[in-house]
Amino acid sequence: MAQFLWVILPYLCLAVMIVGSIYRYTYGQLSWTSKSSEILEKGFLRYGSVLFHYGIFAVIGGHVMGLLIPISFYHALGVPDEVYHAVAIYAGGAAGLVTWLGVILLLIRRIFNKRVRKHSSPSDYVTLVLLTIVITLGEFMTTVYSGINGAYEYRTTVGPWFRDIFVFHPNASLMVHVPLVLQIHAIAAWLLFASIPFTRLVHIYSLPWRYPTRAPIQFRSRTRYQRKAYQNKAGQ
Ligand code: HEM
Numbered sequence: 682m683a684q685f686l687w688v689i690l691p692y693l694c695l696a697v698m699i700v701g702s703i704y705r706y707t708y709g710q711l712s713w714t715s716k717s718s719e720i721l722e723k724g725f726l727r728y729g730s731v732l733f734h735y736g737i738f739a740v741i742g743g744h745v746m747g748l749l750i751p752i753s754f755y756h757a758l759g760v761p762d763e764v765y766h767a768v769a770i771y772a773g774g775a776a777g778l779v780t781w782l783g784v785i786l787l788l789i790r791r792i793f794n795k796r797v798r799k800h801s802s803p804s805d806y807v808t809l810v811l812l813t814i815v816i817t818l819g820e821f822m823t824t825v826y827s828g829i830n831g832a833y834e835y836r837t838t839v840g841p842w843f844r845d846i847f848v849f850h851p852n853a854s855l856m857v858h859v860p861l862v863l864q865i866h867a868i869a870a871w872l873l874f875a876s877i878p879f880t881r882l883v884h885i886y887s888l889p890w891r892y893p894t895r896a897p898i899q900f901r902s903r904t905r906y907q908r909k910a911y912q913n914k915a916g917q
């Protein structure tokens with residue numbers, strides 16, 4: 682079972698994610714989008730989407746610090762474990778809370794807004810439910826679990842296990858004694874990764890890198906005066 686959960690499942694999910702994404706890019710480019718639903722409902726979307734997206738970028742930063750950077754690096758810099766965990770709990774917990782509020786708003790909107798619900802596919806629910814499970818469990822670990830039991834040292838278990846997957850040397854025994862909540866968090870995260878090619882999450886490959894540097898596009902003039910000036914210039 683341990684071999685299945687911590688070695689086979691991650692590779693299975695990564696394979697589905699990579700092969701599925703290449704397939705969808707090759708045969709389904711016209712649906713390669715996170716189909717906007719802004720026209721159907723704006724209020725919840727404005728807050729939910731902004732909170733979720735700002736939050737998730739900070740959470741990704743936290744995962745790089747906790748999973749990709751080895752504990753030896755922090756020790757070499759002289760960062761005490763207590764300091765690392767205090768930052769992880771307060772900054773990570775705040776980022777997780779923002780992300781959690783965002784995803785909850787998006788989930789409520791998709792379930793309870795009739796117009797959004799009618800235009801939703803099953804895959805939209807799969808995405809939001811999986812995101813909610815992963816984020817809720819992660820946030821639970823960082824705040825509630827750490828608050829009760831003290832910070833869990835994932836940099837000596839989950840971190841090396843995660844990195845070893847990418848050098849084809851995974852060690853299932855590193856994950857066997859990890860708290861159950863964190864185990865389910867990781868398993869749900871792999872399932873989320875595997876779902877990417879079949880859902881609106883494909884848009885994560887198409888980050889608009891050129892957006893900050895591109896020339897601004899003006900869709901309409903801001904004031905009546907500007908509109909008039911534009912019409913005069915255009916000879917209307
Ligand atoms: C296999 C992939 C993943 C692993 C191994 C992993 C592991 C972890 C670990 C070790 C923590 C810290 C728990 C603690 O403080 O005791 C954490 C927290 C968290 N994770 Fe993940 N995670 C993964 C994927 C994800 C994904 C895909 C998301 C979001 C969609 C996510 C969202 C969170 C959140 C919101 C927190 C709490 C706040 C924070 O620490 O930033 N995780 N995760």
